[in-house]
Amino acid sequence: MSNEVTVCLADDHKLFREGLRSTLESDGRYKVVHEVGDAASLKTELQIRSVDLVLLDYRMPGGGSLAALEYIKKRFPTTKVILLTGMDVSPIFQQFVDLKADGVLIKEISSEELLGSVAKVVSGDTVVAAEVRNYLDSKKAQLSAREYQVMELILEGLSNTEMADRLGISIKTVGNHRHNLMQKLSLKNTVELMRFAIKNGYLEGE
Numbered sequence: 001m002s003n004e005v006t007v008c009l010a011d012d013h014k015l016f017r018e019g020l021r022s023t024l025e026s027d028g029r030y031k032v033v034h035e036v037g038d039a040a041s042l043k044t045e046l047q048i049r050s051v052d053l054v055l056l057d058y059r060m061p062g063g064g065s066l067a068a069l070e071y072i073k074k075r076f077p078t079t080k081v082i083l084l085t086g087m088d089v090s091p092i093f094q095q096f097v098d099l100k101a102d103g104v105l106i107k108e109i110s111s112e113e114l115l116g117s118v119a120k121v122v123s124g125d126t127v128v129a130a131e132v133r134n135y136l137d138s139k140k141a142q143l144s145a146r147e148y149q150v151m152e153l154i155l156e157g158l159s160n161t162e163m164a165d166r167l168g169i170s171i172k173t174v175g176n177h178r179h180n181l182m183q184k185l186s187l188k189n190t191v192e193l194m195r196f197a198i199k200n201g202y203l204e205g206e
Helices: 014-027 039-048 065-075 092-098 111-122 130-137 145-156 160-167 171-184 190-199
Strands: 005-010 030-036 053-057 080-085 103-106
Touching: 005 014, 005 039, 014 030, 014 111, 030 039, 039 053, 039 065, 053 065, 053 111, 065 080, 065 092, 065 145, 080 111, 092 103, 092 130, 092 145, 103 111, 103 130, 145 160, 145 171, 145 190, 160 171
Parallel strands: 005 030, 005 053, 053 080, 080 103
Antiparallel strands: none
């Protein structure tokens, strides 16, 4: 890593972004060129100037981190993406791995651990936090990318017909995905799904 690595920080909490910027730039090898708080701004900034590395909060407003990751990997295939999450491990992490995230890290790690993981990712390695890896290796319920999309749309309050229109699939297919995700998560209805979402950090709860 002899050359300066350009970085985009994508997180809706300004104070957290400031901490990331301070940690990265104190190392001397990284230069933060973008700071954004939502998915739309992330796309706009990357179109203006692409970067070597994106540190992406898993709960990005305005489109979600999964869609943002997919966009970056398709539009900027050489850009490395590290997902940062403060939530407990959950089925969503399999989607990050499936979409070729270069890293999935827990926000509670130390500055030294963060810098070490970033250096590995920039060098071409994939880094997954032990908590995440242990979860994935346990073979617990894992949603497919489409099932996760359907779950997000259910949480937005969309009907099966509206989901079918949004995703470009049939109403029957939506119903199948809905049934499968409920089975995988051992849930019976939308109320239980809402509770699951709040508990696991998909929605703000009390």
